Amino acid sequence: MRALKLTLLGLCGLLALLVIAVIIITTSIDPNxxxxxxxxxxxxxxxxxxxxxxxxxxxxxxxxxDVNEVKLDQKDGQPFTRLNQLTAQVGLLSLLSFNPQVQKVxxxxxxxxxxxxxxxxxxxxxxxxxxxxxxxxDTTASSESKPAPPKTEPQQExxxxxELQLGIEEIAITNTTIHYIDKQSNLAVxxxxxxxxxxxxxLGGQFPLAIDFAVSNxxxxxDVTAKLKATISVDNHLKRFAISxxxxxxxxxxxxxxxxxxxxxxxxNRIIADLxxxxxxxxxxxxxxxxxxLNTDLSISSLSSAPQITGSLVIPDFSLxxxxxxxxxxxxxTADPAVLEKLSFSTKLNGGAEELKLSDLSLSLDDxxxxxxxxxxxxxxxxxxxxxxxxxxxxxxxPPPPPPVAQAAQAVDKASSSTTDSAPATxxxxxxxxxxxx
Numbered sequence: 001m002r003a004l005k006l007t008l009l010g011l012c013g014l015l016a017l018l019v020i021a022v023i024i025i026t027t028s029i030d031p032n033x034x035x036x037x038x039x040x041x042x043x044x045x046x047x048x049x050x051x052x053x054x055x056x057x058x059x060x061x062x063x064x065x066d067v068n069e070v071k072l073d074q075k076d077g078q079p080f081t082r083l084n085q086l087t088a089q090v091g092l093l094s095l096l097s098f099n100p101q102v103q104k105v106x107x108x109x110x111x112x113x114x115x116x117x118x119x120x121x122x123x124x125x126x127x128x129x130x131x132x133x134x135x136x137x138d139t140t141a142s143s144e145s146k147p148a149p150p151k152t153e154p155q156q157e158x159x160x161x162x163e164l165q166l167g168i169e170e171i172a173i174t175n176t177t178i179h180y181i182d183k184q185s186n187l188a189v190x191x192x193x194x195x196x197x198x199x200x201x202x203l204g205g206q207f208p209l210a211i212d213f214a215v216s217n218x219x220x221x222x223d224v225t226a227k228l229k230a231t232i233s234v235d236n237h238l239k240r241f242a243i244s245x246x247x248x249x250x251x252x253x254x255x256x257x258x259x260x261x262x263x264x265x266x267x268x269n270r271i272i273a274d275l276x277x278x279x280x281x282x283x284x285x286x287x288x289x290x291x292x293x294l295n296t297d298l299s300i301s302s303l304s305s306a307p308q309i310t311g312s313l314v315i316p317d318f319s320l321x322x323x324x325x326x327x328x329x330x331x332x333x334t335a336d337p338a339v340l341e342k343l344s345f346s347t348k349l350n351g352g353a354e355e356l357k358l359s360d361l362s363l364s365l366d367d368x369x370x371x372x373x374x375x376x377x378x379x380x381x382x383x384x385x386x387x388x389x390x391x392x393x394x395x396x397x398x399p400p401p402p403p404p405v406a407q408a409a410q411a412v413d414k415a416s417s418s419t420t421d422s423a424p425a426t427x428x429x430x431x432x433x434x435x436x437x438x
Contacts, residue, residue, distance in 0.1 A: 046128050052070050208229070211228045242272045358374040
């Protein structure tokens with residue numbers, strides 16, 4: 001009993017000394033005094049130049065660091081990375097209890113430029129070439145000299161599978177920009193105004209997530225903006241992931257759409273991936289693109305080996321002509337301008353890549369209805385269908401006839417061409433040309 005008391009007192013004393021040391025460090029040492037040292041260490045160990053223009057700071061309660069206005073440049077002075085602010089805070093008491101709880105992580109104003117030159121050399125390669133080579137050699141040598149690791153005992157596996165404890169009060173990544181430039185292929189893609197917010201993050205519970213960003217592509221010219229929000233949950237073993245109340249909106253514009261803006265969305269009630277059960281469940285997910293919509297409910301089993309799908313897929317009524325117009329494409333000219341205004345499709349799915357069955361299949365084209373079933377089997381490339389439908393007037397979908405004047409001109413051209421073809425061919429001296437075949 002006396003030994004136990006002495007042990008507890010020793011641990012308490014050690015924790016007290018640790019707290020005192022942290023207090024002394026955070027109150028008496030100014031991290032700004034070490035700016036030059038930090039910059040020189042980066043210069044000695046990398047090919048980049050670090051510049052810290054802002055203040056460095058840290059705090060005790062909560063225990064955290066604060067970094068402002070940091071730049072990383074290439075040797076030639078070209079920018080590589082910019083950072084406006086980094087703030088990271090962790091609960092001091094949670095560290096002392098060996099269960100760290102992150103209170104706040106803030107990254108603001110990150111700008112990264114990834115570039116390949118005309119020779120295909122990337123600016124993110126060979127930042128520390130010599131060290132990387134040495135590290136690889138050391139790793140190879142150590143792997144050759146070390147004996148094979150012992151087999152993991154079942155008890156060790158159980159210990160490793162212990163529940164993880166994670167708690168983060170807030171994560172905020174704001175005003176992030178990433179440029180990718182490939183001068184070989186004349187390609188430039190930029191991710192701009194990327195913002196991510198999440199709070200009360202904990203394994204085994206739910207937390208909200210919000211993301212918005214913009215993407216621009218140079219060839220072809222294309223701009224995309226997106227806003228997304230959802231509720232996320234992850235279990236303590238990182239084996240079950242769920243996304244619920246998913247709402248996302250997208251706007252696309254550029255050359256593929258002839259300068260028009262196209263709206264799209266991806267919404268869902270719940271998406272669950274269970275690695276223990278090897279399943280993926282998609283519950284009431286809706287995808288829209290312009291006036292085209294797709295609704296689905298799917299359950300996928302044997303996800304990692306041979307996926308098997310069970311569920312339904314529905315495309316409600318939509319106008320093909322309106323879809324083409326919204327995408328900046330010309331409408332299809334038909335003899336009857338009232339066609340291609342009502343299309344729909346629905347079916348139930350059952351099977352996988354080797355064999356897939358479509359039952360309760362329904363397809364509508366204007367006032368024509370089709371219903372039945374279809375089956376695909378990979379063995380022998382077999383495709384079978386049993387579909388019945390109402391009558392269809394194909395003439396309505398043919399190109400429209402030309403106007404009367406154009407019809408008369410076509411008739412004259414046809415008659416003159418036939419007369420010319422029937423006349424005997426002559427040579428340069430006006431003698432009839434011999435037939436090619438008797």
